[in-house]
């Protein structure tokens with residue numbers, strides 16, 4: 533599932549960087565993408581957007597090539613110590629995307645050309661925490677794999693962190709173009725996790741993403757390349773015969789030789805995400821009934837609708853027992 537944008541917008545400063553020029557050359561050589569250089573200090577305009585759905589669809593097929601200017605990296609618990617902002621958004625169109633309200637009405641796919649500066653800043657963060665190791669998450673605000681064929685940013689990060697014993701890197705993906713990871717000197721300090729769900733949920737809600745089988749196949753490849761791997765089951769949706777469906781999923785994962793880890797994330801939504809999902813997918817069958825949820829207040833007064841505690845307890849217990857049974861020795865890192 534190769535991402536070829538319909539249009540790519542370049543900030544003029546991005547072309548001052550070799551990576552920016554390389555991306556432009558590749559897009560031009562391959563064809564199929566209209567290239568626009570933005571005038572200085574302007575925002576992207578000109579994409580069709582007569583309805584919210586049209587604007588969303590077109591922006592998911594647009595690439596914006598920029599210079600990263602934000603060097604404050606937010607914390608990324610429970611996945612890692614900090615976010616590593618190598619890219620933003622993604623060409624997938626999952627109805628329950630955790631970034632649904634993160635990039636406004638037009639969630640263009642963003643890539644940053646100043647990867648060395650981004651990594652230098654990460655090193656400063658890590659130095660402040662010595663002698664402890666510091667971990668960075670490369671998928672906090674994007675799925676970074678579909679754009680790797682243009683940027684090479686993940687590959688450079690894997691190499692960079694492979695040479696720094698105090699830093700760990702991890703990223704999660706639903707995409708399967710993982711061959712770039714082969715033969716990189718990762719030294720076991722990069723962990724690649726695949727975000728998966730039952731085939732039915734993938735079909736129903738995860739538009740423009742690869743199938744479960746392809747993701748498991750990609751996971752096998754990454755394991756063969758010698759990386760630590762893991763699976764995120766997210767979001768866990770407790771509807772219908774969910775136990776049976778997730779049992780089948782665990783049985784499919786069992787075809788992969790441990791060690792690997794699991795991260796379990798139950799379905800949740802904020803009020804603004806709920807409104808946005810209904811706006812974009814008016815016929816959605818996602819369970820978005822607020823009455824059936826517990827409202828969990830967050831740090832800044834914002835909150836989200838999560839499953840009630842009794843249901844969370846049954847998710848935790850059920851997965852713990854099934855994993856013990858079907859995937860003995862596999863560690864569940866967290867269930868939220």
Ligand code: SF4
Nearest residue numbers: 622624625626629675
């Ligand atoms: S693949 Fe991940 S980042 Fe992309 S739309 Fe789906 S949930 Fe969002």
